[in-house]
Amino acid sequence: MNDVSVAILCGGRSSRMQSEKGLVLYNGIPFIEHIIAAAKELSKDIILITNSTDYDYLPFEKRKDIEIDKGPLGGIYTALTYAKHQNCLILSCDIPLIKGSLLKLLFENENVTATVFKDTDRTHPLIGCYSKKLMTKLKVAIEKHELKMMRFLDSVDAEFITIDDHRSEQFRNINTVTALNELNNK
Numbered sequence: 615m616n617d618v619s620v621a622i623l624c625g626g627r628s629s630r631m632q633s634e635k636g637l638v639l640y641n642g643i644p645f646i647e648h649i650i651a652a653a654k655e656l657s658k659d660i661i662l663i664t665n666s667t668d669y670d671y672l673p674f675e676k677r678k679d680i681e682i683d684k685g686p687l688g689g690i691y692t693a694l695t696y697a698k699h700q701n702c703l704i705l706s707c708d709i710p711l712i713k714g715s716l717l718k719l720l721f722e723n724e725n726v727t728a729t730v731f732k733d734t735d736r737t738h739p740l741i742g743c744y745s746k747k748l749m750t751k752l753k754v755a756i757e758k759h760e761l762k763m764m765r766f767l768d769s770v771d772a773e774f775i776t777i778d779d780h781r782s783e784q785f786r787n788i789n790t791v792t793a794l795n796e797l798n799n800k
């Protein structure tokens with residue numbers, strides 16, 4: 615596996631959670647720290663894409679969105695701009711169950727421009743490896759305000775890796791207080 619960067623997207627509005635999503639607790643530890651633990655298994659180049667000072671306590675590089683209010687697609691553009699390596703693993707900040715061992719599967723085929731996970735229900739564009747080769751297309755999408763990730767992936771030569779139901783529990787995406795309570799009380 616070649617060296618990769620990892621960027622964790624910590625922007626957006628957290629309107630459904632109503633508090634900074636990356637900092638809510640799972641097992642008493644902020645989501646972001648669970649995700650960093652998984653990221654550390656893959657890379658030393660870890661960047662948080664955030665417009666907030668709430669993550670300042672963490673000893674990792676932080677970058678603000680270059681194009682503001684452009685959603686995750688805009689966050690990926692910023693991530694690829696600052697990533698030290700050609701390929702960058704993009705992770706959302708609301709997937710506290712994710713593990714490094716599963717993420718390594720995204721890097722088995724090194725020459726693709728985008729590789730993202732799927733499970734039997736849906737695709738997970740924010741758990742994927744993206745190449746700097748996509749920067750021009752991302753910039754064009756931002757300029758046209760075409761911000762839907764699925765549409766973007768359809769327009770590039772993306773590869774999809776399907777994960778079985780047992781392991782896809784790691785993709786569990788926590789957007790609301792109800793989902794957070796279910797996660798912590800199980």
Ligand SMILES: Nc1nc2c(ncn2[C@@H]2O[C@H](COP(=O)(O)OP(=O)(O)OP(=O)(O)O)[C@@H](O)[C@H]2O)c(=O)[nH]1
Nearest residue numbers: 623624625626627628629630663685686689706707
């Ligand atoms: N850097 C960056 N990340 C973003 C942006 N919008 C969303 N994200 C991240 O993308 C991931 C998925 O975000 P969503 O759950 O779809 O949206 P959200 O805006 O955080 O939350 P809602 O307001 O509840 O939809 C999370 O990791 C967010 O932090 C953005 O404009 N910039």
Ligand SMILES: [Mg+2]
Nearest residue numbers: 708787788789
């Ligand atoms: Mg979400």
